[in-house]
Amino acid sequence: MALPPSNPLPDAVLPRRLAAIAFADIVGYSILAAADETRTAARWMAMFREVVAPAAEALGGRIVDVQGDGTLAEFSDVAAALEWARRLHAAAEGAADAHEAPITFRVAIHAGSVIVAGERIMGDVVNTAARLQEYATPGGTLLSAEAAALLGGALPPGARELGELPLRNLSRAVRAVSLDPARQMPVPLPPPPSLLPSVVVLPLANLSGDPADDHLAAGVVEDVTASLAGLHELFVVAPESARMFLGQSPTPQRVARALGVRFAVAGSLRRRGGGFQASLWLMETETGEQLWTERVDAADRDIFAMQEHLAARVVQGVAPSIRAAALQAAMRKRPESLTAYDHMLRGMHTLSCSDPERFRAAGVHLARATAEDPGFSLALAWRGYWHNLRISIGLSDDLAADREATFDLCERALATDPRNPLALAVLAHNTALLRQDCATAQALFDRALQASPNSAMAMTLSSATLAYLGEGTEAVRRAELGLRLSPHDPLGYVQHHLLAMAHYQAGDMARSERHSRISLGTNPAHGSAWRTFCVALAAQGRMEEARLAYRSMLRIEPNFDLAAYLPRLQVFQNVEIRERMCLHLTAAAAGSGGQE
Numbered sequence: 001m002a003l004p005p006s007n008p009l010p011d012a013v014l015p016r017r018l019a020a021i022a023f024a025d026i027v028g029y030s031i032l033a034a035a036d037e038t039r040t041a042a043r044w045m046a047m048f049r050e051v052v053a054p055a056a057e058a059l060g061g062r063i064v065d066v067q068g069d070g071t072l073a074e075f076s077d078v079a080a081a082l083e084w085a086r087r088l089h090a091a092a093e094g095a096a097d098a099h100e101a102p103i104t105f106r107v108a109i110h111a112g113s114v115i116v117a118g119e120r121i122m123g124d125v126v127n128t129a130a131r132l133q134e135y136a137t138p139g140g141t142l143l144s145a146e147a148a149a150l151l152g153g154a155l156p157p158g159a160r161e162l163g164e165l166p167l168r169n170l171s172r173a174v175r176a177v178s179l180d181p182a183r184q185m186p187v188p189l190p191p192p193p194s195l196l197p198s199v200v201v202l203p204l205a206n207l208s209g210d211p212a213d214d215h216l217a218a219g220v221v222e223d224v225t226a227s228l229a230g231l232h233e234l235f236v237v238a239p240e241s242a243r244m245f246l247g248q249s250p251t252p253q254r255v256a257r258a259l260g261v262r263f264a265v266a267g268s269l270r271r272r273g274g275g276f277q278a279s280l281w282l283m284e285t286e287t288g289e290q291l292w293t294e295r296v297d298a299a300d301r302d303i304f305a306m307q308e309h310l311a312a313r314v315v316q317g318v319a320p321s322i323r324a325a326a327l328q329a330a331m332r333k334r335p336e337s338l339t340a341y342d343h344m345l346r347g348m349h350t351l352s353c354s355d356p357e358r359f360r361a362a363g364v365h366l367a368r369a370t371a372e373d374p375g376f377s378l379a380l381a382w383r384g385y386w387h388n389l390r391i392s393i394g395l396s397d398d399l400a401a402d403r404e405a406t407f408d409l410c411e412r413a414l415a416t417d418p419r420n421p422l423a424l425a426v427l428a429h430n431t432a433l434l435r436q437d438c439a440t441a442q443a444l445f446d447r448a449l450q451a452s453p454n455s456a457m458a459m460t461l462s463s464a465t466l467a468y469l470g471e472g473t474e475a476v477r478r479a480e481l482g483l484r485l486s487p488h489d490p491l492g493y494v495q496h497h498l499l500a501m502a503h504y505q506a507g508d509m510a511r512s513e514r515h516s517r518i519s520l521g522t523n524p525a526h527g528s529a530w531r532t533f534c535v536a537l538a539a540q541g542r543m544e545e546a547r548l549a550y551r552s553m554l555r556i557e558p559n560f561d562l563a564a565y566l567p568r569l570q571v572f573q574n575v576e577i578r579e580r581m582c583l584h585l586t587a588a589a590a591g592s593g594g595q596e
Helices: 029-035 037-058 077-093 124-135 147-150 209-227 239-245 252-259 300-331 339-353 358-373 377-392 399-417 421-431 440-451 456-468 471-485 492-506 509-522 527-539 543-556 562-571 575-589
Strands: 016-026 062-065 068-076 105-117 121-122 141-142 160-166 173-179 198-201 263-272 275-284 292-297
Touching: 016 029, 016 077, 016 124, 037 062, 037 068, 037 077, 062 121, 062 543, 068 077, 068 124, 068 252, 077 105, 077 141, 077 209, 105 124, 105 147, 124 141, 124 160, 124 173, 124 575, 147 160, 147 173, 160 239, 173 358, 198 209, 198 239, 198 252, 209 239, 209 263, 209 275, 209 300, 239 252, 252 263, 252 292, 263 300, 300 339, 300 471, 358 377, 377 399, 377 421, 399 421, 421 440, 421 456, 440 456, 456 471, 471 492, 492 509, 509 527, 509 562, 527 543, 527 575, 543 575, 562 575
Parallel strands: 105 141, 198 263
Antiparallel strands: 016 068, 016 105, 062 068, 105 121, 141 173, 160 173, 263 275, 275 292
8 A cells, every 4th residue: 555645844844755664684694794704795795686676676665775784675655565575585585505594584664754864764763663673583574553554454364463562772662563484484593692591481372362361471471581580590581572472382493593592481371260370381492392381370369479479480490490401411511611601500510419529529610610700600609609518518627718718709799790699698698607797698688589589599598597686487487488489409408407497496396306307318418407406306305316416417527616616606696595505505415425
């Protein structure tokens, strides 16, 4: 449908005219150029001379501007602009060569009044077309609602509604439809966007068919994406970039080619009875393997609770699954080919090991990770936590050096990433334990949980500080929540140990004993857990068992000095609890071969 003629404007105003603006871009041009810049430029120039410019002229249009791999064309008719896009796609498909990476276009078309300055055109319509192409499917064409309306109902079958799209550097959103290619178009795969594993949360399929549920589905995606991003151990693609797949069921491989991610979370939402049912699953994009699934039912009145629960469940399932998949890949590599991230994974994997030699090997891997990438905030934080654990499990041969290293490494991690929840949590825990500054520790934990509300580590370690403050009930709640956030954590022995300590502060000695047993069953080489076990047993009057536990602790820490240790209990702010612990630990030491 032709655009109506523009109205004449005063001489003092730059002239305008109505036009259909098409912006064509080559998908992954920078990747192609990085591989062979000369050959890529030659292929693009040949296609421009032979197809792009002649097709525009033949359809009554003109090429306004060419910037690298982007081409701006003007037409007086939206149908002509759409035909130009079709010819570009056909030419690219026809030129495909099995021996070369393909040239694939994506095109966006918008229509409206443009400012005319000689041979150039400018204004909001031009800017909008350029921004819209970022949402176009490789090998496909995107039409703004304004351009689609001018086709007079002639929109091709299969047009996919994208809804309102937020545009980069523009203040408004634009409604658009996508005309996808008949088949999946091959495009060059971008390099990994980060040394961290990359993941995208795709738009949820609204299986209810009610457009009103689209907002709920979008809300779930935003919550899940924010929760994963808050972990700081994944590179998470923004929801705006994932919107290109709205209304589609793309293959994992297509998601990988379009966004360069290794993992993708997909799912669906449907009404069920009086409420909703949401299903989510995690895929490895290279192989298509499904790594994790979750289904949640919620009553209609609990929609926001459902969103929060889904976000928490995704963190519980997705992050460990991605970590496990990345670890498998790292374990298959030769030692000389390991990256900083691979070394960090190997270190994390053996961090929970009760064997002293393997634990020391974890420290070597974490040191290699920070040596290869001194600015790798996550590796710095895990290395700091290794020094913390080295003290806790009684393997330190230089307490002062390990304490200094813990603080130094966490502070270096925060200098690189001030919102790193692991670094904040480990720094907070040791600020309370070693510096006996619980007020500063609480402020650091608040920062950690603001940065990542679903951080199991921050939640669990914060329980210890609350226990030091005598807030046993809240300490138990935090420790239990930490367990729920990461129920299969390799460092579960730490979680159960801190929960045992919280129960001791709250006065529930039976539960303190139970969680101490779970902790020691997972890692019997944890000296701190044995001490909590001792006092829980002594508090119940089971002195012979308490003395046996104390002797077990001494076998792990033969140099343990009770007289030197007792002053450290000053960290407990509640005098009654502190005196109770001193009494129970001293009683367990009596007659056990320990110092009295």
